[in-house]
Amino acid sequence: MSRLHVPFERHRLANGLKVVLSPDRTVPIVAVNLWYGVGSRNEPTGKTGFAHLFEHMMFQGSAHVPKNKHFELIERVGGTLNATTWFDRTNYFDTVPSHHLELALWLESDRMGWMLPAMDQAKLDNQRDVVKNEKRQRYDNQPYGDWDERLQAMMYPPEHPYHHTVIGSMEDLEAATLQDVERFFTTFYVPNNAVLTVAGDFDRDQALALIGRYFGEIQSGGALPPIPGTIDLPAKLGATVRDHVVADVPLPRVIMAFRTPPFSADDFATAEVARALLGMGRASRLYRALVRERRVAKSVVTYIYPLLTGGSTLLTWATGYPGADLDALEQALSEEIEGLADADQAEVDRAIALAETDLVSSLERVATRADLLSMFELYFDDPGRVNSELDRLRAVTVDQVRAFARERMGADNRAVLTYEPRAEVAS
Amino acid sequence: MIALDRTAPPKPGVIRHYDFPPVERRALSNGLDLRVARLGRLPVASVRLFMRAGEAALRPERAGLAVLTADALDGGTKRRSGTALAEALESIGARLDASTGWEGTSVDLYCLADRLPEAMHLLAELVCEPSFPEEEVERARGQHLAGLRQRVMDPGTLASDVALTRYYAASVPYARPLDGSVETASRLGRDDLAGYADANLRPAGGGLIAVGDLDSREVAALAEQCLGGWTGRPALAEDFAARADAETCRVVVVDRPGSVQSEVRVGHVGVARSTPDYFALSVVNLVLGGMFTSRLNLNLREQHGFTYGVRSGFSFRGQPGPFEVSTAVGNEQTAPAVREILAELSLMAEKGPTEEEVSAARDFAAGIFGIQLETSSQIGSRLTHLVVYGLPDGYYHRYRDDVRAVTVDAAVESARRHIRPGQAQIVVVGDASQVAGPLEALGVGPVEVRAVQPNG
Numbered sequence: 081m082s083r084l085h086v087p088f089e090r091h092r093l094a095n096g097l098k099v100v101l102s103p104d105r106t107v108p109i110v111a112v113n114l115w116y117g118v119g120s121r122n123e124p125t126g127k128t129g130f131a132h133l134f135e136h137m138m139f140q141g142s143a144h145v146p147k148n149k150h151f152e153l154i155e156r157v158g159g160t161l162n163a164t165t166w167f168d169r170t171n172y173f174d175t176v177p178s179h180h181l182e183l184a185l186w187l188e189s190d191r192m193g194w195m196l197p198a199m200d201q202a203k204l205d206n207q208r209d210v211v212k213n214e215k216r217q218r219y220d221n222q223p224y225g226d227w228d229e230r231l232q233a234m235m236y237p238p239e240h241p242y243h244h245t246v247i248g249s250m251e252d253l254e255a256a257t258l259q260d261v262e263r264f265f266t267t268f269y270v271p272n273n274a275v276l277t278v279a280g281d282f283d284r285d286q287a288l289a290l291i292g293r294y295f296g297e298i299q300s301g302g303a304l305p306p307i308p309g310t311i312d313l314p315a316k317l318g319a320t321v322r323d324h325v326v327a328d329v330p331l332p333r334v335i336m337a338f339r340t341p342p343f344s345a346d347d348f349a350t351a352e353v354a355r356a357l358l359g360m361g362r363a364s365r366l367y368r369a370l371v372r373e374r375r376v377a378k379s380v381v382t383y384i385y386p387l388l389t390g391g392s393t394l395l396t397w398a399t400g401y402p403g404a405d406l407d408a409l410e411q412a413l414s415e416e417i418e419g420l421a422d423a424d425q426a427e428v429d430r431a432i433a434l435a436e437t438d439l440v441s442s443l444e445r446v447a448t449r450a451d452l453l454s455m456f457e458l459y460f461d462d463p464g465r466v467n468s469e470l471d472r473l474r475a476v477t478v479d480q481v482r483a484f485a486r487e488r489m490g491a492d493n494r495a496v497l498t499y500e501p502r503a504e505v506a507s
Numbered sequence: 508m509i510a511l512d513r514t515a516p517p518k519p520g521v522i523r524h525y526d527f528p529p530v531e532r533r534a535l536s537n538g539l540d541l542r543v544a545r546l547g548r549l550p551v552a553s554v555r556l557f558m559r560a561g562e563a564a565l566r567p568e569r570a571g572l573a574v575l576t577a578d579a580l581d582g583g584t585k586r587r588s589g590t591a592l593a594e595a596l597e598s599i600g601a602r603l604d605a606s607t608g609w610e611g612t613s614v615d616l617y618c619l620a621d622r623l624p625e626a627m628h629l630l631a632e633l634v635c636e637p638s639f640p641e642e643e644v645e646r647a648r649g650q651h652l653a654g655l656r657q658r659v660m661d662p663g664t665l666a667s668d669v670a671l672t673r674y675y676a677a678s679v680p681y682a683r684p685l686d687g688s689v690e691t692a693s694r695l696g697r698d699d700l701a702g703y704a705d706a707n708l709r710p711a712g713g714g715l716i717a718v719g720d721l722d723s724r725e726v727a728a729l730a731e732q733c734l735g736g737w738t739g740r741p742a743l744a745e746d747f748a749a750r751a752d753a754e755t756c757r758v759v760v761v762d763r764p765g766s767v768q769s770e771v772r773v774g775h776v777g778v779a780r781s782t783p784d785y786f787a788l789s790v791v792n793l794v795l796g797g798m799f800t801s802r803l804n805l806n807l808r809e810q811h812g813f814t815y816g817v818r819s820g821f822s823f824r825g826q827p828g829p830f831e832v833s834t835a836v837g838n839e840q841t842a843p844a845v846r847e848i849l850a851e852l853s854l855m856a857e858k859g860p861t862e863e864e865v866s867a868a869r870d871f872a873a874g875i876f877g878i879q880l881e882t883s884s885q886i887g888s889r890l891t892h893l894v895v896y897g898l899p900d901g902y903y904h905r906y907r908d909d910v911r912a913v914t915v916d917a918a919v920e921s922a923r924r925h926i927r928p929g930q931a932q933i934v935v936v937g938d939a940s941q942v943a944g945p946l947e948a949l950g951v952g953p954v955e956v957r958a959v960q961p962n963g
Binding site: 084105106107109119143144147148151152156157158159160174175176177178179180181182183186190194205206207208209210211212213214216217218220221222223281293294297328329330331350360362363370371372373375378379399401402429430433434436437440441443444445446503 | 511513514515516517518519520521522523524525547548549551581589590593594596597598599600601602617618619642643645647648650653654656657659660661662701766768770778798799800805808809810811812813814815835836837867870871872873874875876877878881882883884
């Protein structure tokens, strides 16, 4: 049995806005968290990066809130705020001392309902420059900075919405117009495409009344357009797909990725446990074998994307030592991944124990609680998944993990991206 | 029902104050300062063992030894291998990590509270009986050296590392990165690590901080049982003055041909954690570059679109750590961004923040205090600072009152004293062919262009 239970209740306003409330009065902090069902997957050709640029525009003011005022008001009361854009969604979050709940609801409702009157060309040009610098700082000027762009292009065909990155291309950002902002807002930033979660220190009846007051009069939007492109994917890539890069990187690196079922599929849990056996903790297979025993890797990373659309990706990477042979590094990584077909119960038990600690740890913050509740409500109409996640992982058997390794991690379902340091010029 | 007036921000509700949790303090028989804060929200335990074994106490030729020792610590104990230790910890869902800073080495433990007794025994085994197997030392050194190589090729890290050498005289420990250099780390072997650990990973002068769903008497008994037989005081101690490398403005461009952006650092030697100006200066920094709505960010990002973001900060340490503004800007915007940063520093140094700015920053600092102390690890980290910097027991219980007591005059005075644009060192990592000329034309000081050195 799980040792934690996050309380929550669900509501729905007449305009379609879904509301999740999760009280915890132990600390006088409250988190206001909004997930909109729009992300980079909704961008058609020629508009890549727009969902993220739009997220920046959401901080440029609304009818009753001047530019920078959202940040100023939240910081004035000692709160924090931010937003992120991803493939399937965009989230906005404010954490404030609990007596300022109404302020956060006012700000979030104003931009959900009345953003457009505050938009102008100067703001768009300014934030376009900011985003271009974000792209340079986080991707273009970084060693290995193009890895996710290259990997996505290998994992998803050109007609699939995950083929392009969230940050998008400079050309598409350049082409964005105020009319795009208006269309995007009226199409996607509508209450019937959003979840509002309030978690932490609040009075339930009062919060519900305030939410009705501030969000209730926002007009419902129309039906959402279909996701552009072709969503369906075969269960496997069908081959080992390769890309090799010679670049100004400090160390050789092998990135090996596998197509998995989508986050919504029952057997996604098996992929999560398989990933944990490979790379969670220092007793995990890749750390133990590649870093500690064979000492062929300086570090290893594993990650599984919780993506909804057609299929998702399980990722492993190994960073080698200077001068390491990439083929040998790939071979070593491959051997340990294939070794997963002999996984044992003790490994699974350790993975579940660590997953439990990590989940409880993440729930120490009301902002994370709110974020998880919003995600599960938006994705699965089931915020209670926050309480059943561990049981879902516990239900995975070692035989399922072994079968997953055999059937889903073989040569017919791999993308391999390798980075080779450019030869140094003798000085 | 009255129609909703959206034109003005709503008034706050009834305030509920954040209370820093009560802390029980006692000295263990070996001199370890034990502090336990009870936090009953979730069944977790966050424990941190702090030992006064930091990089600032090491001579230049031994730089990186404390960091490397901490990295190799989990390589094995006299009773079991590194992998067996990891298995024992992870089978009870415990995370354990050793890390080193300037002032000391910390071993952090996080687990569910009912697993603490087993986990504490493993922590004690790691700290008191490390075996430093040869192959694990090689592993840690290999990772360390490869990590230093990565630092040089990451433009942001490179800029920060080069900046330290421009702020501090070469003999000052703070002039080097915590990890030391390839030259110093290459020479360190198993005996160096084992000898360092034996002499310096010692309890006296250190602290054991436990936060979570815990009973302080039980924690004390457990600590005495696990760590009571471990004694002694670290052999090395800090002994240096944080001298500056230069008294006037200088610019260095580290050439990284083809860069699409410049990493920019502007700073100088700052102040120690013990400064009486701590609160006033913290308020000044919030106004300058410590919040989203700071002067620097509103100027460089929201007005000019030069950058994704810019921040400033004082690194308060045992001795005066750096004061630094850091950002990344487009190539053509490099010289204009440096000009704007220096203008903001000058304005702040001359006139200080306004009444309204001080008021906003005080409110921010007082309000965010509770949000930054939400988790057991956050509280544990702050409590550790009391031990590290010798702050009074009631420090955090009084924190908000102290920050609210900062006056405009005190803020203006501390800005004038501690922000010194005339001594600012400017470091740019970027494409020299594009940025050096315009930087020269700014006329703020001599501009040196250099290639990337293997050690930064």
